[in-house]
Structure formats: structure tokens, C-alpha cells
Amino acid sequence: MHALLRPYRDALNIQFEMRACEVNVSDQTVVFNNDLTVPYDILISSLPLPQSETLIEFPAAPKNSFLPCIAVGLMMAESNANKYNAFKNVSKDISWMGSSKFFNPALEETWVIQFSPKGSQRLAAEPDQKLIELSLRCLESVTNDKIKVKDSSVFRWKYAQCGRSTQDQMFTKIAHNIFAIGDWHISSRVESAFLSGKTLAEFLSNKRP
Template identity: 25%
Template structure:
């Protein structure tokens, strides 16, 4: 009996690979350090409802991904988001001419990964700290010292720094992953009892601690009685204030928001800050996926391509293609 394939990470990349391998008839076992799927598409339950603090939307440009998004649309997993989109530069708001089609998960971004996961076997709240190979098979060990295996192959679908730490058995793959710089982002959610008097649903921002903001209720399928906004700080500001107290982050980004939004902004009734340590790669790559097929060790993630949701999905498909090709 062939040993199953281990996949570490249940973000879009890991689940894309898992779906492709499962469809090919292979047995898989998923692991994730979090309590649920999604990675940077995970949603957070709060007293003001479930919030998307990571990816706010995604686009589809590659024909393969366009086709799969249409399948997601038909299944009710996603909807098109058509916001009143603006740019802000030097404190001046201007309507954006951008006509890019944008998609969101319904009713939250993590609905996509939950649907992709389906009934696939997964261990959540399990942080894998070591990946090691015996004579013929792979084994994993978690932070509590528990071992898992044997596995025929291992797919690591994690941000580059976390992947690097698991690649001791493949120095060339570890070196490639270690060469990738991942940038952080502070995310803040602010809720107001009364709707703010602005037409802005989303805004790209320059010359500010912020580089993005969005109105949660403008996105399809969202509910909630409060007017909730999600703010993303720029990578530069986030790096400079990486260890800032969360309350101070909320206060600073609230001030930046009030300067940008172009209307009166009362004190929020709710505020929350979350630090994404590995929010996005600093540069795009063209690897698709990393592989040592002879060893049976594979790596995928958005950082192997564009750094976008589409890149994560394509990377997962590529890692599955490489693995299946070697098994033939």
C-alpha cells in the first residue's frame, strides 16, 4: 500500500495542490498550524461579525484560473465585487479609472478555502517543526514532539521563511526559499455606529502610513449593523513599526484613515489590529513551484509566482503537476 502525501499548509496554494492530487486518486493528509483553513485568506470572528483582515479581493488573469473562478462562481463560493474605487495621493481623493474585475469569497474570503478543503483529512492547530526522511519515507514532527508518517512525498505550502525552516533535507530548495523576502502588513478594522458620509468603497493610498482601505459592507454577502472598515498599512510603515503596541497601531492608522477618507470620522466603537508578518513577497518570481522530485520534497506558495491569490493557486497546480509527473 502506497503511503499518503503530506501537505503542510491549507491556504490557497496547499489546497490547490491537495485538490489536484486528490482528483488524481492519491491519498493526502493536510496539516495547518492555525485553527482553520485560509492562510492570508482566513477570516476572524469578532464581536462585530466575521472580518477579512488579509486578502480583501482577488483577480483572475491566467486562463486556467479564470476558468476555475467561473466554477467557484457557479457553486456560489464567490461573487464579483464592483466597488466605488478611489486613489489618494498627497491627501487628495480621485476616482479610479481601474476596471479590473475583482472577486470576493461569499460570505467571507475563507469560504473559498473551506469549500476547497471539503472532507479532505486535515489536522488543524498542528505546527509542523521538522520534516525528515528515513530510508524510504518521510516523517513529520510537530511543536509538541508528536510524529506523523510515513509519507511518500511532502508538499510544503507556507510563506518562504516558514518553508525554509522545514527544508533542512533539501539545501538547494532551502537556499531558494531563503532568498525570498516577505514583507509584513499591519491590518486594522474599525467600526462606526453610523455610516460614514463617503462614497468610497475601496482606496489605494500613497504618501500615508496606509496603502489600502475598504468598506466591508460594500463587498457582496457581508452583513452587520455597523459600518466596518479594514485598513492595511504599507509594507514600509509596517516594517518600521513591526513591534508597535496594537492599541498604538489602531490609534495611528485611525488618524491616517481620518486624513484620507474625506469626511468627518468619529471615534470608532470597535477597533482591532492584526499583524501579518509574511503578507506578501517583496518581488515576483517565476519558479512556479520548487521541487526535488528524487527526494520527494515539494514547495509551493504565492511567493513562487506573483504574490497574489492567483499565483498561490497556480503554484499549487504546478507542484501537483511536478509530483504526478514524477510518479508516472
């Protein structure tokens, strides 16, 4: 997202890597972690629902389920000779694995190992090294090859796996000028977050003269 917005940073006065700590609905301001206070005309939150509720302090929205999600990235020391570039239903803990060579063979090969919902929940508190070792063992098992890794990263999302909202709407109107968007309105698919934001943009465009 940052890469898409950086070319417009100066023209639109976009600030990156700032954390909103408080929203004052009465005087329409947002306080950030560097003590900067910014007024707003319209406030759109794309945070996961539990974080939006805490920050903006609006009445709890319809009940929704949120579960942790884990993924591991492995950068290969040398390209894998295996003819397959993806595997699914790998184990009870890992849903799928995918190689970067599928979409860009010119780059150094990396593999993304996506943990299953139950695996993510069960292993959420485990240290990074254990998750990396588990991912590497599973990758070696399905490729039937000894793999050398030169770098690795673990990605954790606390609210990534969400159930659908019980409201039949694409976004939430918190106040006349405060809105919440996100995939939790529709489904747990990444595309649903885009559709939620797109619908709100169309709604706001139609409201303006």
C-alpha cells in the first residue's frame, strides 16, 4: 500500500508510519503517537473491527469472529529444481505453499508457507524459529529435497481470519462522517476489503454535490 501512495506523498500530504492513539469525535480530531493532532472532515477506518471499536469507542458492531493467522517466508540459497511451484492441503497445520518462481522466475526464489486456521490458532504463541523449522521440514517433505535457506521471516496477524458480519452491508457508518471498511463486512477474502472500500467511495461520491 505504501508503494502505491508514495508518489503522491507530497501532493496529498500523506504521512506514513504514524500510529493513531485517540479519536476525539466531539471536536473531530485524531491524536497520533508523536503528539500531532489533526482535524478531520471524514474519518475512514480500515483497521480490524476490534481495533476500530477500541480507538473510536463506538458501540460494538454485530458479533464477528476474528482468529490469528501465520505465514512464513523462506528465501532459497539456491533455486529449487522441483517441477512444482505450489502445494495445497500440506498438513493439518499448513494449508498451502507457493513459490515466487510461478510469477517471476528472474527473482531469487522465495516460498510462502501459509498456516491453516487451526494451525495458526494452535501455534500463535510459538517462537519464530520453531515456525521456521516446521515450515522448512514440511517444504522438504513435499519436495523430497534438502533445501538451503539464506533468509526467513515470520508474519503474524492477530485479526486476519474473520467471519462475515451479521449486517447485510458493505461498510459500517459509525457517525455521519466516520466510517469503517474491511473484509469482515463481506468475507475473509482479501478482495472483500477492496470491495468494502470501493462501495464506501461510491457512496461518498454520490453524497457530494
